[in-house]
Amino acid sequence: DWTMAGYRDEAIRRIREQVGDGKVICGLSGGVDSSVAAVLIHEAIGDQLTCVFVDHGLLRQGEAEEVVTMFRDNYNIPLVHADESELFLGALKGVSDPETKRKTIGRLFIDVFQKHAAEVGGAEFLAQGTLYPDVIESVSFSGGPSVTIKSHHNVGGLPEKMGLKLVEPLRELFKDEVRALGRELGLPERFIGRHPFPGPGLAIRCPGEITREKLEILRRADAVYIDQIRRHGLYDDIWQAFVAILPVRTVGVMGDSRTYDYACALRAVTSVDGMTADYYPFTHEFLGETATRIINEVKGINRVTYDITSKPPGTIEWE
Ligand code: XMP
Numbered sequence: 001d002w003t004m005a006g007y008r009d010e011a012i013r014r015i016r017e018q019v020g021d022g023k024v025i026c027g028l029s030g031g032v033d034s035s036v037a038a039v040l041i042h043e044a045i046g047d048q049l050t051c052v053f054v055d056h057g058l059l060r061q062g063e064a065e066e067v068v069t070m071f072r073d074n075y076n077i078p079l080v081h082a083d084e085s086e087l088f089l090g091a092l093k094g095v096s097d098p099e100t101k102r103k104t105i106g107r108l109f110i111d112v113f114q115k116h117a118a119e120v121g122g123a124e125f126l127a128q129g130t131l132y133p134d135v136i137e138s139v140s141f142s143g144g145p146s147v148t149i150k151s152h153h154n155v156g157g158l159p160e161k162m163g164l165k166l167v168e169p170l171r172e173l174f175k176d177e178v179r180a181l182g183r184e185l186g187l188p189e190r191f192i193g194r195h196p197f198p199g200p201g202l203a204i205r206c207p208g209e210i211t212r213e214k215l216e217i218l219r220r221a222d223a224v225y226i227d228q229i230r231r232h233g234l235y236d237d238i239w240q241a242f243v244a245i246l247p248v249r250t251v252g253v254m255g256d257s258r259t260y261d262y263a264c265a266l267r268a269v270t271s272v273d274g275m276t277a278d279y280y281p282f283t284h285e286f287l288g289e290t291a292t293r294i295i296n297e298v299k300g301i302n303r304v305t306y307d308i309t310s311k312p313p314g315t316i317e318w319e
Contacts, residue, residue, distance in 0.1 A: 004177075004184045008040065011169045015044035019125055024167055025117050026127035027109070028053040028079070030067035031197045033129030033170060036182040040169055041127050042077045043185070049127070050078045050120045054112050056105065057085025058201030058210075061219040070191060080119075084112055089212065096209045096247075098319040105200045110162050117164055127167040132174055133273050174273045195240045196274065204319040208247030214262070217300040218245040221264050224297050228290045229268070238280050241268035243294075244307075244318040252295075252302030261302035266290065269316055277311040 026038045028051045038051050051071065055064045064081070071079050091104050117123040170178055175196070182192045198204060205222075206214050222243040229235050244265045252259040266287075268280035282290075291304035307314075 004180050008043075008181060008184050011040060012044040015041055015167060015169055018165075018167060019045055019048065022048065022125055023117075023120055023123040024049045024125040024127050025113060025120060025123045025164075026051045026167075027113060028067065028071070029129075029197065029199055030059070030063055030194075031129070032175070032182060032192060032194055033131055033178055033196075035071075035129075035187060035191060036178050036185065037127055037129040037168075037170055038071075038077060039075065039185045039187060040181070041167065042075065047078065050080060050116070050123070052080045052082055052113065052116045054109065055081065055083045055085055056088040056108070056201060058088065058105075058203045058215070060197070060202065061223045063197075070188065074188065078120075080116060082112060082116065084108070087112070089210070092203065092210050094209060098204070098207070101203050101210070101319065102200055105203060109199070113164065114162060124165060125167045126162075126164040127169070129170055129178075130166075130168045131170050131178060132172055133275050135171055137275065176272070193236060195235075195238070195242075198317060204317045205242055205244040206247075207244065207318050213300070214245050217262060217298060218243060218264070220298045221245070221294050221301055224294050225266055225290060228286070228293065232286060234280075234282075234286075237270070238268050239271040239274070239277065240316060241266075241280070243267070245301075246305075250303045254302065259302045261300050263303040263305065264294070264301050265305045265307045265318070267307045267316070267318075269311070271311075271316070274316065275311075277316050279308045279310055282306070 024041060024045065026034065026041060026049060028034045028038055042049050053067055068079065068081050071077060088105065088108055091108060092101060095101050095104060113126055179192050202215055202218055203210055206218055225243050226241065229238065229241055244267060246263045246265060248263055249260050250263050252261060268282065269277035270280055271277035287306055294301055294304050
């Protein structure tokens with residue numbers, strides 16, 4: 001009989017077999033996938049593993065602290081908190097093409113991981129929380145209109161020059177299975193239930209050029225939106241919810257003066273595995289209340305729209 005406990009034991013056996021007595025670094029993103037991968041690998045090889053949490057300056061409000069605290073409080077896994085926001089945001093300056101943004105981020109991730117692989121005394125392996133849908137999507141989309149839809153994912157092998165071998169213990173699993181495995185490994189429920197967050201982070205929720213100003217506005221609007229969703233008890237019914245800041249300013253009126261601020265789009269979808277998705281049918285009341293809160297509480301936004309595109313034809317993210 002297939003059980004998650006059996007899967008865990010088998011995965012641990014395979015990790016030990018692959019890694020031997022080598023060192024592994026694991027990129028932590030704060031999402032469920034990389035957290036589960038990290039804990040699983042730690043069970044398999046203990047302190048041969050070092051986790052690297054790369055803060056690329058594209059995280060949500062409070063996210064870095066939350067992830068680092070969760071790991072330090074619950075696990076004895078060596079964890080490096082790498083603040084690389086200058087590096088990433090510097091390289092992204094003036095870049096507005098979505099594919100170039102992703103490639104830039106992917107390249108810098110590789111540089112940063114290589115640096116840390118050397119710093120832990122020569123890690124030979126890089127662990128990632130790649131899931132089955134990531135493997136499929138990067139195959140099925142190749143040759144299509146967006147050739148490297150998840151180019152930073154490195155699914156299918158890392159660039160040669162990196163010289164690190166991949167450890168991807170979740171490659172056969174779907175998201176719901178990863179969550180079950182996370183429970184099996186005893187990860188806190190609050191962590192297991194988190195919405196997925198993409199590796200390129202807020203970069204793909206900020207279409208066009210990324211600026212620190214836009215990122216700050218986006219973080220604040222996103223925090224209000226998620227707070228609304230939690231207050232209304234909807235968080236667990238939704239696969240993913242986030243705000244995208246649009247690359248356009250529009251005219252509004254506040255008191256007796258005109259404003260000229262950014263428009264944003266709210267996104268919320270239901271999905272089983274992220275490969276297809278339906279937009280979430282919020283009530284008009286919820287949407288109205290949320291729009292009012294964002295406009296009142298977030299300086300820099302004066303217009304709120306709701307994205308009612310399902311996937312396909314839309315993607316979940318905006319880039
Ligand atoms: P899309 O936008 O392709 O997203 O419909 C499907 C799921 O994948 C996540 N996503 C990514 N995750 N790196 C990631 O780690 C990426 O480049 C990336 N692009 C999309 C997205 O958040 C959704 O859960």
